[in-house]
Amino acid sequence: MNDALITALKAIVGDSQVFTDPRSLEVFSKDHSWFSPVLVETLKDKLAEVVVAPGSSDELQRIVALAVEHGVPLTVRGAGTGNYGQAVPLSGGILANLHRLNRILEIDAVAGTARVEAGVRMGALERKARELGWELRIYPSTWATCTIGGFVGGGFGGVGSINHGTLWDGNVLAAQVIPMTADPEKIELTGWDCAAIIHAYGTTAIMTELTIPLAKAVDWAEAVISFPTLEAAIQYGLKLANDPSITKRELSINESGIPEYFTPLKNEGAILPDRANVLLEVDGAKLEVAVQMALEFGGSLDWHNPIDKYHKGGIAVSDFTWNHTTLWALKTDSSLTYLQSRFEVDKLLEQVRLLKARFGDEILLHLELIRENLADGGPLVAASLPIVRFTTKERLYEMIHYCEQIGIQIADPHVYYLDEDSRWNGEAVIKAVARFNPLGLLNPGKIKQLETGEIGVQAGSWFGGKTATTV
Numbered sequence: 295m296n297d298a299l300i301t302a303l304k305a306i307v308g309d310s311q312v313f314t315d316p317r318s319l320e321v322f323s324k325d326h327s328w329f330s331p332v333l334v335e336t337l338k339d340k341l342a343e344v345v346v347a348p349g350s351s352d353e354l355q356r357i358v359a360l361a362v363e364h365g366v367p368l369t370v371r372g373a374g375t376g377n378y379g380q381a382v383p384l385s386g387g388i389l390a391n392l393h394r395l396n397r398i399l400e401i402d403a404v405a406g407t408a409r410v411e412a413g414v415r416m417g418a419l420e421r422k423a424r425e426l427g428w429e430l431r432i433y434p435s436t437w438a439t440c441t442i443g444g445f446v447g448g449g450f451g452g453v454g455s456i457n458h459g460t461l462w463d464g465n466v467l468a469a470q471v472i473p474m475t476a477d478p479e480k481i482e483l484t485g486w487d488c489a490a491i492i493h494a495y496g497t498t499a500i501m502t503e504l505t506i507p508l509a510k511a512v513d514w515a516e517a518v519i520s521f522p523t524l525e526a527a528i529q530y531g532l533k534l535a536n537d538p539s540i541t542k543r544e545l546s547i548n549e550s551g552i553p554e555y556f557t558p559l560k561n562e563g564a565i566l567p568d569r570a571n572v573l574l575e576v577d578g579a580k581l582e583v584a585v586q587m588a589l590e591f592g593g594s595l596d597w598h599n600p601i602d603k604y605h606k607g608g609i610a611v612s613d614f615t616w617n618h619t620t621l622w623a624l625k626t627d628s629s630l631t632y633l634q635s636r637f638e639v640d641k642l643l644e645q646v647r648l649l650k651a652r653f654g655d656e657i658l659l660h661l662e663l664i665r666e667n668l669a670d671g672g673p674l675v676a677a678s679l680p681i682v683r684f685t686t687k688e689r690l691y692e693m694i695h696y697c698e699q700i701g702i703q704i705a706d707p708h709v710y711y712l713d714e715d716s717r718w719n720g721e722a723v724i725k726a727v728a729r730f731n732p733l734g735l736l737n738p739g740k741i742k743q744l745e746t747g748e749i750g751v752q753a754g755s756w757f758g759g760k761t762a763t764t765v
């Protein structure tokens with residue numbers, strides 16, 4: 295990094311959009327990896343050397359050309375809500391904050407698609423789409439603040455995944471990207487080629503525009519239903535999830551102990567002590583049927599939001615789902631952390647029993663019922679973000695290894711890099727790095743196999759001159 299580069303950046307975006315003061319570098323170099331005590335330690339000293347906020351994709355193109363000319367790493371940031379340090383620059387360099395690329399370009403109300411700039415907040419897009427009779431198919435519980443580029447680049451699924459699967463289930467139709475090359479042309483990716491940028495941690499190419507499919511808007515109602523035991527809550531959740539006559543947008547299950555952390559719901563009288571609960575978004579016309587179904591399992595309706603209050607500024611149940619569940623727990627007790635796992639639905643109760651027998655209240659279960667691989671019929675999956683009491687890293691990995699031993703898949707949220715785990719489509723991303731980021735300057739250090747030399751990119755690259763023989 296040198297003065298000439300900073301001056302050149304200012305010439306592109308204007309003085310007021312280039313930041314080198316220590317406070318800005320600190321703030322924009324962090325994300326929500328603080329959920330992991332392991333990552334806090336690993337990433338604490340990682341800082342960008344300059345933050346720049348382009349106002350258009352043309353400006354971004356010029357920033358890319360400049361970074362390549364100077365051989366300087368570049369990391370892209372949306373809203374910084376990623377949990378694994380995805381947007382934390384490991385090698386200094388330029389951090390490009392894309393919050394100004396925030397235009398909704400087109401909502402095609404006939405086809406049910408949206409074309410947006412990558413820095414658009416998902417909450418803004420959901421509101422606009424609903425005005426036109428459509429809604430987002432899937433979105434993370436951080437929808438109010440996170441950007442669509444950040445969700446595609448660092449996320450997985452969320453609210454709506456029980457219907458529409460995850461990011462890989464046709465939820466990105468097309469993307470305009472800028473490659474990390476000396477003379478970067480904007481490239482349009484469509485169809486399966488979009489796998490190159492999904493959950494790639496911004497290591498392949500920079501998304502500037504995205505086209506996503508929408509769903510017809512539904513009049514949703516929300517509910518909190520509690521149960522005497524976790525097993526009863528799970529049995530109810532599975533029955534409801536498998537009932538095609540009740541359309542759902544969200545179905546989250548919490549072991550007793552976790553709901554106590556949901557302060558705003560508690561203040562509403564929605565949390566009964568010592569009860570497991572299920573947080574629901576269902577078709578408002580079917581809420582009563584869903585509640586009736588719960589009686590069979592000892593369930594009681596403790597709170598609900600009718601359709602006219604859905605997303606109207608009061609409580610939204612999705613604020614207590616996905617990794618917001620963990621957030622509420624951390625607000626009360628900072629010694630907690632979490633895992634990310636996937637249970638086999640037909641072994642779910644057995645795996646839960648084994649886990650509880652081994653670790654007791656050191657692990658509290660939080661499940662998210664979703665469907666994925668829609669092209670293969672979209673089997674129901676119990677994704678899970680259990681709350682874990684953190685004592686040592688060794689104990690954390692003892693839990694992880696035990697989960698794996700009994701058939702619970704773990705996507706380790708305490709590492710900052712991508713590797714051959716189930717969270718991502720490694721092959722597509724590695725190929726795309728070779729094509730769009732041949733010098734390895736985009737968010738370097740985030741793909742394990744590139745770091746270890748198991749695979750390489752072209753000669754003279756950031757990765758030490760390995761050749762691209764295996765890509």
Ligand SMILES: Cc1cc2nc3c(=O)[nH]c(=O)nc-3n(C[C@H](O)[C@H](O)[C@H](O)COP(=O)(O)OP(=O)(O)OC[C@H]3O[C@@H](n4cnc5c(N)ncnc54)[C@H](O)[C@@H]3O)c2cc1C
Nearest residue numbers: 372373374375376441443444445447448449450496501616
């Ligand atoms: C409380 C909480 C709840 C969460 N719930 C969910 C959930 O329900 N589902 C879920 O999937 N995730 C969830 N997350 C993780 C995170 O919020 C989402 O993945 C979110 O969508 C990230 O968006 P962002 O704009 O903050 O991205 P950032 O964190 O800024 O970036 C994420 C990654 O994408 C890359 N990136 C950003 N923009 C671009 C671009 N234009 N081009 C290329 N790469 C880019 C970045 O380099 C980075 O690697 C949660 C996190 C928190 C803290």
